[in-house]
Amino acid sequence: MKSDSDKKMYYGLFNDSFPPVLDGVTLTVENYCKWLQATGRDVCVVTPWAPRFTGIDGLKLYRYFSLPIYNRHPYRYGYPRLDPLIWRRMRNTSFRIVHAHCPFSSGRLAAYAAHKQNIPLVATFHSKYRTDLERSLPGPMVTYQMNRLREFYNSATEVWIPQAAVEETLREYGYKGKVVVVENGNDFCDGITDMDTYKQESRRIIGLADDEIGLLFVGQHILEKGIDVIINALAKLNGINFKMNFIGTGYALDDMKTLVGKLGLESRVKFHGVLQEREELRRYYAGSDLFLFPSFYDNAPLVVREAAAMQTPSVLLEGSTAAELMRDGENGFLTNRTPDDYAQVITRIASDHDLRIKAGQGARQTLARPWQNVMDEVIQRYDEIIARHEYSKK
Numbered sequence: 554m555k556s557d558s559d560k561k562m563y564y565g566l567f568n569d570s571f572p573p574v575l576d577g578v579t580l581t582v583e584n585y586c587k588w589l590q591a592t593g594r595d596v597c598v599v600t601p602w603a604p605r606f607t608g609i610d611g612l613k614l615y616r617y618f619s620l621p622i623y624n625r626h627p628y629r630y631g632y633p634r635l636d637p638l639i640w641r642r643m644r645n646t647s648f649r650i651v652h653a654h655c656p657f658s659s660g661r662l663a664a665y666a667a668h669k670q671n672i673p674l675v676a677t678f679h680s681k682y683r684t685d686l687e688r689s690l691p692g693p694m695v696t697y698q699m700n701r702l703r704e705f706y707n708s709a710t711e712v713w714i715p716q717a718a719v720e721e722t723l724r725e726y727g728y729k730g731k732v733v734v735v736e737n738g739n740d741f742c743d744g745i746t747d748m749d750t751y752k753q754e755s756r757r758i759i760g761l762a763d764d765e766i767g768l769l770f771v772g773q774h775i776l777e778k779g780i781d782v783i784i785n786a787l788a789k790l791n792g793i794n795f796k797m798n799f800i801g802t803g804y805a806l807d808d809m810k811t812l813v814g815k816l817g818l819e820s821r822v823k824f825h826g827v828l829q830e831r832e833e834l835r836r837y838y839a840g841s842d843l844f845l846f847p848s849f850y851d852n853a854p855l856v857v858r859e860a861a862a863m864q865t866p867s868v869l870l871e872g873s874t875a876a877e878l879m880r881d882g883e884n885g886f887l888t889n890r891t892p893d894d895y896a897q898v899i900t901r902i903a904s905d906h907d908l909r910i911k912a913g914q915g916a917r918q919t920l921a922r923p924w925q926n927v928m929d930e931v932i933q934r935y936d937e938i939i940a941r942h943e944y945s946k947k
Contacts, residue, residue, distance in 0.1 A: 560647050561595045561647065562595065562647050562648070562649040563595045563596060563597040563613065563646060563647060563648050563649065564589050564594050564595065564596050564597070564648070564649055564650055564652070564935070565596075565597050565598075565599060565646075565648045565650070565651035565652065565663065565666060566582050566585055566586060566596060566597070566598050566599070566651075566652055566654065567598075567599045567600070567651060567652065567653045567654065567655070567659040567660060567662060567663040568582045568598075568599075568600055568653075568654040568655050568659050569600065569601060569628075569629075569630075569631060569655040569657050569658060569659045569660075570600065570601075570603075570628060570629075570655075571583075571598060571600040571603070571606075571614075572606065572609075573603060573604075573605050573606055573627065573829075574603055574627050574628060574629070575827055575829070576772075576773065577679070577737070577854060577855035577856065578654050578655070578679045578680070580740070580855055581654065581677075581679075581737050581855070582598065582654055584738060584740060584924045584928070585652070585928070585931070586598065586609065586612060587924075588924060588925060588928035588931075588932075589928070589932070590611060590612070592928075592932060594932075595613070596612060596613065597612075597613040597614070597615065597646060597648070598612060598613070598614050598615070599614075599615045599616075599617070599639075599643075599659055599662055599663070600614070600615075600616055600617075600631075600659060601616060601617060601618075601619035601629045601630070601631030601658065601659070602616040602617060602618060602619045602629070602631075603616070603619065603627070603629055613646075615639060615642050615646075617631055617632075617633050617636040617638075617639040617658075617662075618631065618632050618633070618635045618636040618639075619631045619632060620632065622689070623689070624689075624804040625689075625803075625804060626802070626804075627802075630657075630658065631657070631658035631659060632658065633658055633661065633662055639662065640662075640665065643662055643665050643666040643669065644666075644669050644670070646666075647670075648666055648667075648670055648672055649672065649939060650672055650673045650674075650675065650935055650938065650939055651663040651666050651667050651672060651673070651674050651675070652674075652675040652676075652677070652935075653674065653675070653676045653677070653705075653709075654677050654679060655679070656676065656678075656682065656701075656702045656705040656706065657702075660676065660705050661705070663676075664705060664708055664709075667710070671946070672942065673710040673711070673938045673939060673942045674708065674709045674710050675709065675710060675711050675712075675713060675935075675938065676705065676706055676709035676711075676712050676713070677712075677713040677714070677715070677735070678706065678712060678713070678714050678719060678722075678723050678728075678732075678852075679715065679852060679853075680851075680852060681722055681850055681851070681852060681874075682699075682702060682726075683695070683699060683726065684777055684850055686698050686699070688777075699726060699727075702726065703726055703727045703728055706723070706726075706728045706730070707728065707729075707730060709730075710938060710942065711731075711733060711934075711938055712728070712730060712731070712732050712733070713732070713733050713734070713735040714732050714733070714734055714735075714852075714853075715734070715735065715736055715737050715852060715853035716734060716736065716852070716853040716874075716877055716878065717734050717877065718852075718874045718877035719852045719853060719874060720732050721874070722852065722874065733934070735927075735930065735931060735934065736853075736922055736927055737853060737855055737858065737927065738922050738923055738924030738925070738926065738927035738928070739855070739858045739859060739861075739862045739921045739922060739923060739924060740831065740923075740924055741831075741835050741838065741859050741862035741863060741921070742862050742921050742922070742923040742924075743923060748839075748863075748864060751839055752839045752840060752863070752864065755835075755836040755837070755839035755840035755863075756840040757840075758836050758840065759798070759836055759837055759840045759841075760796075761796060761840055761841075762794075764794055765794050765795060765796050766793060766794065766795040766796075766842050766843070766899075766903045767795070767796055767798070767840055767841035767842045767843070768787075768795055768796065768797040768798070768841060768842070768843050768845055768899070769797075769798050769800070769837055769838065769841035769843070769844050769845065769860070769865070770783060770797075770798070770799050770800065770801075770844070770845050770846065771800045771801055771834070771837070771838075771844075771856045771859070771860075772800075772801050772846070772848075772854070772856050773801055773802070773803040774799065774801050774802055774803030774804070774805050774806045774809060775803040775804055775805050775850075776805050777848065777849075777850035778803075778846070778847075778848045778850060778851070779846070779847030779848045779849075779850075779870075779890060780799075780805060780809055781805075781809075781812065782847040782890055782891070782892055782895055783797075783845050783847060783895070784809060784812050784813060784816065784818070784822070785812075785816070785892035786892040786893075786895035786896040786899065787816070787818055787821070787822065787896075788816040788817075788818060788892075789892060789893065789896035790896055790899060790900060790903075793899075793900060793903050795821060795903070796821055796822075796823070797818075797821060797822045797823070797845075798822075798823050798825060798837055798841070799822070799823070799824045799825065800825045800826070800827070800828055800834065800837060801826070801827055802826055802827055806824070809824070810824065825837075834859075835859075835863065838859055838860050838862070838863040838865055839863040839864075839865065841860075841865050842865070842902075842903070842909055843865065843866060843867070843868055843886075843899065843902060843903075843909070844856070844857065844860035844865050844866065844867040844868070845867070845868050845895075845899075846867050846868065846869055846875065847868070847869070847870050847888075847890055847895055848869075848870065848873065848875060849870060849872075849873050849874075849890070851873075851874065851875045852874050852875065853874070853875065853877075854875050857869070857875060857885075857920065858920050858921055858922075860916070861884070861885075861913075861916035861917050861919075861920035861921045862917060862920075862921035863917075864910075864913035864914055864916065864917045865913055865916070866884065866885045866886060866902075866909060866912035866913045866915075866916045867879070867885045867886070867916070868885070868886045868887075868888060868895065868898055868899065868902075869885060869886070869887055869888075870887070870888065870889065870890050871887045871888060871889060878919065878920060880915070880919075882908065882911075882912060883911070883912065883915045884912060884915035884916040884918070884919045884920060885912055885915075885916055885920075886898055886902060886912065
């Protein structure tokens with residue numbers, strides 16, 4: 554059912570997570586909402602129901618039936634088949650364009666709305682979904698879901714990826730169509746006039762002494778992120794006065810704490826859980842000397858760009874998708890996925906203050922792009938897609 558002239562036309566954003574669930578894709582959708590609304594566009598978000606959600610002013614939000622995902626708190630899996638109201642809303646809400654940031658339940662709803670209303674569907678490929686599926690499903694179910702995932706992306710009007718190296722993963726999944734690189738932005742880029750002073754203040758606020766090397770990880774506490782590599786590497790940092798901060802949560806948290814205790818690192822490692830306040834999180838990025846991220850799992854992690862915005866260089870893995878834009882020693886550091894190699898790199902960087910400063914400045918210059926800049930490009934692309942689609946219907 555198409556809208557009458559007096560009805561609002563919405564830009565639909567679909568994702569399987571939204572606050573209070575926080576991760577990189579959630580932040581991406583939040584910033585799409587913010588900047589689309591700032592330009593006077595009406596936005597509708599479609600996402601599974603989650604507890605403790607307080608709402609966002611001026612945002613139309615549709616939530617549908619969901620259940621918690623075992624071992625992946627606070628994530629939930631949406632079951633739109635058990636929620637007849639959501640399908641009616643997808644038919645009757647007047648969308649101008651729909652943009653799916655996940656291929657699963659929310660993505661299927663986006664595809665349904667696009668089909669019923671004959672409007673464009675944009676789909677962004679954010680994550681290495683096969684890894685998640687293989688952890689939680691038996692082999693035949695993984696095959697079934699991967700076939701559905703491939704069909705979903707093939708049905709899209711346009712498929713976006715956050716950086717060029719992600720295309721390789723999408724091709725491995727069997728997608729053969731065209732892809733467009735549309736980067737993610739960063740909400741930490743603005744608002745600081747004196748970075749050196751801000752970083753010094755942040756060290757004091759987060760409790761780092763002048764002679765301590767501040768190490769940081771932000772993200773899901775899951776083995777796929779390489780958190781065991783980090784902890785085992787910490788035990789090999791002989792002679793280095795360091796403090797390690799872990800921010801986030803995940804199924805491996807208890808095992809991480811056990812390993813920290815086993816290695817005698819309790820006095821040097823602190824677990825903070827999820828930090829809801831963005832300014833508090835920004836202080837940890839700014840006050841730290843190195844951001845540790847030994848992950849082959851991630852495509853284009855926002856956390857690396859957030860650290861870069863605060864001139865904090867990352868230690869990534871050679872050959873990882875996340876490291877596509879990294880130049881060793883210039884805007885970050887690269888090494889192998891073993892505790893020995895990881896510890897050797899941290900030890901070398903910890904003793905070279907000038908190298909850390911150089912890499913941090915390079916990271917900010919090359920990796921930190923403001924969301925406003927990104928959204929100017931997104932809106933232009935939306936307009937072009939809508940115009941082409943309208944022309945094709947004539």
